[in-house]
Amino acid sequence: MNSFKDIFETYNWDETKASIYAKTSADVEWALSVENRTLEDFKALVSPAAAPYLEQMAAISQQLTLKRFGKVIQMYLPLYLSNECKNICTYCGFSYDNKVKRKTLSPMEIMQEVGIIKAMGYDHVLLVTGEDNENVHVDYFKKVLDLIRPHFSHISMEVQPLDLGDYQQLTPYGLNTVLVYQETYHREDYRKHHPKGKKSNFDYRLETPDRLGQANIHKMGLGVLIGLEDWRTDCFFTALHLNYLEKKYWQTKYSLSFPRLRPFSGGLEPKVEMSDRELVQLICAYRIFNSEVELSMSTRESENFRNHVIKLGITNISAGSKTNPGGYAVEPESLEQFEISDERSPEQIARVIRSQGYEPVWKDWDNSLAQ
Numbered sequence: 001m002n003s004f005k006d007i008f009e010t011y012n013w014d015e016t017k018a019s020i021y022a023k024t025s026a027d028v029e030w031a032l033s034v035e036n037r038t039l040e041d042f043k044a045l046v047s048p049a050a051a052p053y054l055e056q057m058a059a060i061s062q063q064l065t066l067k068r069f070g071k072v073i074q075m076y077l078p079l080y081l082s083n084e085c086k087n088i089c090t091y092c093g094f095s096y097d098n099k100v101k102r103k104t105l106s107p108m109e110i111m112q113e114v115g116i117i118k119a120m121g122y123d124h125v126l127l128v129t130g131e132d133n134e135n136v137h138v139d140y141f142k143k144v145l146d147l148i149r150p151h152f153s154h155i156s157m158e159v160q161p162l163d164l165g166d167y168q169q170l171t172p173y174g175l176n177t178v179l180v181y182q183e184t185y186h187r188e189d190y191r192k193h194h195p196k197g198k199k200s201n202f203d204y205r206l207e208t209p210d211r212l213g214q215a216n217i218h219k220m221g222l223g224v225l226i227g228l229e230d231w232r233t234d235c236f237f238t239a240l241h242l243n244y245l246e247k248k249y250w251q252t253k254y255s256l257s258f259p260r261l262r263p264f265s266g267g268l269e270p271k272v273e274m275s276d277r278e279l280v281q282l283i284c285a286y287r288i289f290n291s292e293v294e295l296s297m298s299t300r301e302s303e304n305f306r307n308h309v310i311k312l313g314i315t316n317i318s319a320g321s322k323t324n325p326g327g328y329a330v331e332p333e334s335l336e337q338f339e340i341s342d343e344r345s346p347e348q349i350a351r352v353i354r355s356q357g358y359e360p361v362w363k364d365w366d367n368s369l370a371q
């Protein structure tokens, strides 16, 4: 078995979807009663048949999260370095065909942003760029990592998928975590949403987590963009992917995200709407299926929703985020990748977390622990 692609190709989207929608309340009750859940149990937990069991799912999810992670929520913040992008993605404000002013932060501008982020209390930063290999490439990432490494104990990256050799070059520069979302596992729809640029190569993206595992990355994050396709089926494939990776690259840690499509300038309407109740169902299903995986929630979600899900299984949360390069200090008014929903400050979010009996933690993994 060389990569996840070999497993993925043994599945058929329509049959998988039909098997999820065929799950019954008996399947859900079984999935809730056993200790070690299979992928078939996960299907039951995300199926429409599980909707009446939401309270029970929430209680189990909360209990499993407390047992594994305790009463802590890790805090992180995105730092957008560049909005230059040569890809067309139908759902993104930075898409190549979207006429926006393009910008890549200079070292001095990066340090201005870092100053604000540090003043907010953050010690874990997520570097984000579009995909423009002429301007934002491995050498640029090395320079950025060198520059900011003394200021953060954990550095994550959400940029274009890279080759194995690139990841192997970046980890000694202090790269701890890489997020790479498949967007959708529906091959044909993926093609529709990514008509131009390197991102249109579905297989290269699908095999990126394998390259990260081979590069011994400390942690990787998976997920899909909810709204592009049937979320139950897409999230089943995410669980399948996670299951495969955990067995093969068992020294790596994993996190999952569940971003719902957000409005942006010139934006795409979601093909599939996911209600708040359904998102709670998904969060609980992921946790009940896998008690080790970190579950991460961004400021895409509303204040009210975020306040209510903190205790249900979430382990990582962002607050005070800007989704434009220079958004904290350099150019606050430039165009965002997508609209933020929860605009509260990190301190306000920290107070909400504390009011629920949990502790916000600003420091995740410390590089010195690996030496």
Ligand code: SF4
Binding pocket: 085, 086, 087, 088, 089, 092, 093, 094, 095, 096, 129, 130, 131, 199
């Ligand atoms: S999602 Fe990423 S790759 Fe696609 S247009 Fe936006 S920045 Fe570029």
